[in-house]
Amino acid sequence: MARLPAFLAGAAALVALPWVLPDYQLSLAVQVLVFALLGMSVDLLAGYAGRTSLGHGAIFGTATYVSLYCSATLHLSPWIGLLLGVAAAVLVALVFAALAVRTGGVYFLLLTLALGMVVWGVCLRWSSVTGGENGLRGGARPALIASGPALYWLVLAATVATAAGAWRLVRSPFGLALRGIRDSGLRMQSLGYGTTALLIAGFAGSGLIAGIGGGLYGMFNEFASPSTVALSTSVAGLLIAIIGGVGTLFGSFVGAGVLVILQNVVSEYTDRWQSVMGLMFIGLMIFAPTGLIGQLRRLRPRAAARKPLS
Amino acid sequence: MRRRDMIRLSAGTAAAALAAPAIVRAAPAPIRIGVLAPLTGVVAAGGKEMVQDFSWFWALHGNRAGARKVELLVEDDGSNPDTALAKARQLVEQSHVDMLVGDLLANTGLAVANYVKGTGTPYFIPIVAADNLTQRDRIPNVVRVAGYSASQTTHPFGAWAAQQGYKKIATISQDYTFGYEQCGGLAQTFTAAGGKITAQFWNPLNTADFSPYLGQLANAGVDAIFAMQTGADATRFIEQYASFGLKGKIPLLGSMNFTDQSVIRTMGPEVEGIVSAAQFAEGSANPTTQAYAAAHVKKFGTLPSLYGFAMYSAAMWIDEALPKIGDTVGNPKKLLAAVESTTLVGSPLGYPVTLDAYGNPIYTIFIRKVVKNPQGKWWNVPIHSYPHVSQFWTYNLAQYLKQPSYSRSFQGIAKT
Numbered sequence: 001m002a003r004l005p006a007f008l009a010g011a012a013a014l015v016a017l018p019w020v021l022p023d024y025q026l027s028l029a030v031q032v033l034v035f036a037l038l039g040m041s042v043d044l045l046a047g048y049a050g051r052t053s054l055g056h057g058a059i060f061g062t063a064t065y066v067s068l069y070c071s072a073t074l075h076l077s078p079w080i081g082l083l084l085g086v087a088a089a090v091l092v093a094l095v096f097a098a099l100a101v102r103t104g105g106v107y108f109l110l111l112t113l114a115l116g117m118v119v120w121g122v123c124l125r126w127s128s129v130t131g132g133e134n135g136l137r138g139g140a141r142p143a144l145i146a147s148g149p150a151l152y153w154l155v156l157a158a159t160v161a162t163a164a165g166a167w168r169l170v171r172s173p174f175g176l177a178l179r180g181i182r183d184s185g186l187r188m189q190s191l192g193y194g195t196t197a198l199l200i201a202g203f204a205g206s207g208l209i210a211g212i213g214g215g216l217y218g219m220f221n222e223f224a225s226p227s228t229v230a231l232s233t234s235v236a237g238l239l240i241a242i243i244g245g246v247g248t249l250f251g252s253f254v255g256a257g258v259l260v261i262l263q264n265v266v267s268e269y270t271d272r273w274q275s276v277m278g279l280m281f282i283g284l285m286i287f288a289p290t291g292l293i294g295q296l297r298r299l300r301p302r303a304a305a306r307k308p309l310s
Numbered sequence: 311m312r313r314r315d316m317i318r319l320s321a322g323t324a325a326a327a328l329a330a331p332a333i334v335r336a337a338p339a340p341i342r343i344g345v346l347a348p349l350t351g352v353v354a355a356g357g358k359e360m361v362q363d364f365s366w367f368w369a370l371h372g373n374r375a376g377a378r379k380v381e382l383l384v385e386d387d388g389s390n391p392d393t394a395l396a397k398a399r400q401l402v403e404q405s406h407v408d409m410l411v412g413d414l415l416a417n418t419g420l421a422v423a424n425y426v427k428g429t430g431t432p433y434f435i436p437i438v439a440a441d442n443l444t445q446r447d448r449i450p451n452v453v454r455v456a457g458y459s460a461s462q463t464t465h466p467f468g469a470w471a472a473q474q475g476y477k478k479i480a481t482i483s484q485d486y487t488f489g490y491e492q493c494g495g496l497a498q499t500f501t502a503a504g505g506k507i508t509a510q511f512w513n514p515l516n517t518a519d520f521s522p523y524l525g526q527l528a529n530a531g532v533d534a535i536f537a538m539q540t541g542a543d544a545t546r547f548i549e550q551y552a553s554f555g556l557k558g559k560i561p562l563l564g565s566m567n568f569t570d571q572s573v574i575r576t577m578g579p580e581v582e583g584i585v586s587a588a589q590f591a592e593g594s595a596n597p598t599t600q601a602y603a604a605a606h607v608k609k610f611g612t613l614p615s616l617y618g619f620a621m622y623s624a625a626m627w628i629d630e631a632l633p634k635i636g637d638t639v640g641n642p643k644k645l646l647a648a649v650e651s652t653t654l655v656g657s658p659l660g661y662p663v664t665l666d667a668y669g670n671p672i673y674t675i676f677i678r679k680v681v682k683n684p685q686g687k688w689w690n691v692p693i694h695s696y697p698h699v700s701q702f703w704t705y706n707l708a709q710y711l712k713q714p715s716y717s718r719s720f721q722g723i724a725k726t
Contacts, residue, residue, distance in 0.1 A: 024403035127718070133417045133486040133515075134440070135391060137424040222428075223421050225391040264400060271349065271386060 014156060018149035026148050028264055030220050032256045033159040037213030038233070039240030039252030040166055044206040046238075047247030048170050049199060050182030051104060055096055055112030057233025058119035059207050063089040063214030064224040065123060068136040073129075078142045078219060085218060086211035092119065093207020094200065101199035104185070116234050124226040135225030140218050155216050162212050166249060169205060178202050210237075243284060245291025254292050340379035341632065341639050344401035346412040346422065351389025352516065353414050353541060356572060356617045360412060360437065363618035366609060367625035375632040378639075383407060387418050394418035395425055402431050408639050409434060411455075411624055414617070416440040416487050423452045432642050432649070434628070436620035441491050442715050444670040444701060451646055453669040456623035456654065458589055458701075460488050461495030461716060463566050465703035466675045466696040467587035468499030471563060476500075476533040478508045479563075482523050482547075483538035485512040485718070492538045492565045494716025499703065501724040508532055512718060517543055520550045528556055538565035544573045552580035561585070569680050571615040574688045581688050584680045589673035590619045590659065593683060593691035598660030613689055619658060627654050666700045675699045 018026055038060050046052045067085030070076040076084075100111040123130045130136065145151040169175050180188045181195050188195050218224060227233070236259060243258050244251025262280070267273040288295035345364060348357035361384055373380050383405050387394035394413055398421075401407045409432040413419040419438025426433040427449045434455040435443065441459045443452055471479060479500060483489035489512065497507050509530050511523050527535055535556075539547045544567065551557055557580060566588035567573070574581045592603050592613045602622075606614040614622070631652040635644045654663040654671075663671050674697045678690035702710050714720045 022403070024400060027399060027403065133415075134420050135417060137420060138427075221392070221395060223391065223395055223424055225417055225421065227390050227392045264396065267386075268400070 011160075015153070018152055023148045026152050027220070028260055030152050030155050031264075032253070032260045033155050034213050034217045034220060035236065035240055035256035035260060036253040037159055037162060037209055037216070038237040039244060039255050040163065040249060041206045041208075041210035041213065042237040043241040043244070043246060043249055043252055044166060044170070044209065045202060046241055047249070048175060048182060049178040049202045051101070051108050051199065051203075052238065053096075053100075053112040053206075054109050054231070054234045054238060055100075055114075055116035055119075056206070056210050056237045057231065057235070058116035058229045059089045059093050059096070059210040060214035060217070060237065061123070061224065061229030061233060062092045062119060063211040064218040064221070064228050065130060065136065067215045067218040068138075068140050068222070068224045069129065071140045072136050072138045075139075078140050081140065082215040082219065085215040086208065089211025089214055090204055090207045093204050093210070096207070097200040097203030101196055101203060113231070113234070116229070116231060120226055120229045120231070123229050130224075130226075133226065135223060135228075137223050140222045142219075145219070151220060155220070158212060158216060162209055163250065166205075166209060170249060174198070174201070239281070241291075243281070243291055245294030245297075248291060248293040248297070251291050251293035258292075339640075340381045341375055342381045342383060342405065342407040343628070344398070344405065344407035344410045345382050345384045346387045346394060346397055346401070346410060346418070347384065348389040348414050348418070349384075349386035353389050356414050356437075356541065356615070357386075357389070359572060359615050359618045360414065360621045362610065363606075363614065364411070364621040364625050367622050367629070371629060375629050378632075387413055389415055389418070391415075391417045391421035395421045398422040398425050402426070402429055408432070409628070409642075409645060411436070411628070412621070413438050419443065423449055426451055430642050432646050434624055434649070436624040437617055439491070440487055441701070444668045446711055446715060448668055451642060453646065453649060453665070454671065455627045455649060455665075456620050456657075456663070456671065458566075458620075458673070459670050460491030461498075462670070462673070462699060462701045462703075463587045463589060463675050464492050464495030465499050466699055467563070467677065468496040468501075468505075469503055470587070470677050470694060470696075471496070471500050471534060471536075472503030472505045474534075476505060476561075478506045478530075478532040479534050479536055480509040480511075480527055480530040480532045481507060481536040481538070482511040482513060482520075482527060483536075483565075484540065484543060485514050487717075488540070489538050490718055490721075491716040493536065494721045495703075496536055496563075498716075498722025498724070501722075507721070507723055510721065513539075513543070515543065518546065520547050521554070524550060524554045524556065528554065528560070532560065534561040534563055536563045536565075537568055540565075540567040540570075541573070544568045544570075545577065548573070548577065548580050548584070558583075566616060569678070569690055570617075571613045571689070572617065574680060575612055577688065581680045582682070585677060585693070586680075586690065587675055587677050588616060588690070589671075589675055590616055591676045591678045591690045591692045592619075593678070593681070593689040594660075594676065595692075596660035599658050602658035613687060614658075623654065623657055623659075623663075626656050627652060630654060630656065666702075668701070670701045672698055672700045 042056050063085035066088040067081035070081030070084050071078040096115050100108055103111055145154045177193055177198050185195050240252050240255035240259055244255030262273055262277045266276055347360040348354055368380050385397040387397055411434045414437050416438055419435050430451055433452045436457040439460040441461055444454050444459055481493050483493040537547055562584050564584050564586040569584050569586045603613055631648040634648040638644050650665055657663050665671055674695050676692035677694040679693050680688055681691050683689045
C-alpha cells in the first residue's frame, strides 16, 4: 500500500488546483477532465472489448444537446437537463450497439462512423429543435457552480467517480468477459457467454461515460453546435485514447491533457499547431505504439529489473 | 533509454507550456484588441481579408490610438463555433483583451456572443449579421460596430424590385440563418408591395451542382430570380446560371455577398449586370470611397471586399471612440458607451455613420450593378440608393420586433 500516500497527494493536488491556477488554465483543466471521459468511453470499448468506435463524439454530443435543450429551450433545471442528457446518450449508445455489435474490426468502425454522421445530420438539419448551424445556447450552468472553481470541483468529482466506476467495471467478471470477447469471441460463445448481450451492455456503459462527459461539457460551454457531435469529436475521443494508451483506461487523462494543451497552448505560439499534433502523433505511433501510459507500463518492469544491478 | 528521455522531454515541454506566464505588460498599458477570424475552414479566404484590412488601418496609424499603443491579438476561429468559443475564452481570460472584434459566420458569432454575455467583455461584430443579435436577443455588450444586420439591405431591395415592375420572383438561398434572413427581408417587402414569391429553394452550404435548382428556376415563369449565396457557392451559381443560358434571359438579383469583390474579382463576363443591395459599393462615385478603394488597390492589388471594408471601418470606429475615454479603456461600460455614442466621421462611405438604439448602424443602402471599371476590373456601381435605412426599414419598431425572426418557415410573405 505504498502507493496510497502518492495517490492521496495527487488527489489533494487536483483538489487544490483552483487556488494555484488562474481562471483560464482552470477552464483548460475542466476541458481535460471532460475530454478524458470521452477518451475513456472509447477506450472501454476499444481496449477491453476490442471494438474501436468512431461514433462516440455523437453520443457525447447528444448529451450536450439534450442537456442544453432542456435548460435553454424547456427552461428545466440544468441538473435535470444533465440527467436527461446522460440518459439520452445511453439511449443513443444502445441504438448504436444494437446495430453495430454484431460486427467487429473495420466494419464496426465504419458502422459507428455512419451512425455518428446520422446524429450529426439530424443536429444540423432539424433546426426547429437543434438550432441548425447556429446550435443551442445559454443557461446550462446552475447558480451553484457559476464560478470557475465550483465548476471545476463538480467536474473533478464527477470524473473521479466515473473513472472509479469504469475501473471497477473492467475488473469485474463482466469486464473480464468483455476482454474474453476481445481475445476470442468464438471461444466465449462456446463457453456459453451471450456475447451480443455483453457487448451491448459494454456499449451502454461506454455511452454512459461519454454521456456524463458530454453533459458536463454542456455545463462548461453552455453551447452545443453540430461540430460538437461531428466526426472531429469522435476522432478526438479516439486520439485521446490512443495517445494515452488503448486499454489503460486512465491513459485518457494523459491523452486529453496532451490534446487540450496542443489545441490551446501550442496554438498561442504557432498557427501550425495541427502540424505539431500530426508530427507528434506520427512520432508516438513509431516510438510508443501502445500510447504514453502503455509505454510507461512497459518500461517500468525493465527499470525495476535493472535496479538490483546498479 | 532514449525513448524514456523523449517521454520525459515531452512531459517537460507540456508542463513548461502550461506554466507559461501571461505576456508581460508594458507601461503605459497598450490597448489590447482580440481579433477573431476564420483563418482556416470553409470561409478562410474571407477571414484573411478581415485580418488584413483590420491590421491595415492600425498600421496606417502607427499601431497607436492617441498616446497608447494598440496590440492586436489575432486568433483563428476555424470557421467553427466551438473553436471560436475556446479562442474567445483564451483571449478574454488568458490574454485579458479589452475588447473582442470579428468572426464571420453567424454560428461562430452567436457562440462568442453567448459567452461574452457572462463576462461583459465588449464584443464588436462588423460581419456577423444574425438579425437577432441587435434585435430580439440583444446583448448590451455586443455591438455591430460598422456592421450590418442580414435583412437590413434586402428590405429596400424588395421594395426596389417591386418598383422595377417585377411581379413574380423565385428565390434560392443557402440553408442557414443568414440565408433565411437575407431572403426574408426581400420576400417581406416585395410581397408587401404586391409582388409574389412563387418558389423558394434552400440549398445546403457548399452545393457543388446547382443544375437541379436551375432547371426548376428556369421553368418557374418568373420575372426575376433572387440568389443568396456566399463564397464558392456564389461563384458556382453565377457560372452555372450563365452556362444554363439563363443570363440575360431572367434578371438575376443577388444578396450582398453574392457579387462581393471576393467573388467577382476572379470571374469573367458571367458576372456582368447582376444587381444586389449593400451598404457599400466599391464603384460608388463618392470621392472618399474612391480614395479608399484606390489606396486598397495600391496596398493589396485588389479592390476592397465587404469583409475588408467592414473590418477597416470597425478599426476606425474604435480609433475614433477611444479618445473619449482617455485612460479608462479597461472599463468595459465606458468603452461601450463611447463606441455607441461615436459618430463615425471618417468612414470610407463618405458620410457620417451612427448606430441606432439597438447597436446597429444606419446606412444609405445602395442598389448596385456589376460593371467593368476603367481598369477592366468588375465592380459594383450604385444605380439607386435608399438613404437612412435602419435594420427596421420603415416598420414600427415595436411591431417589427413582435413578428418572428426570419426562418425557413417564416419569410414575412404577405398573405393575399
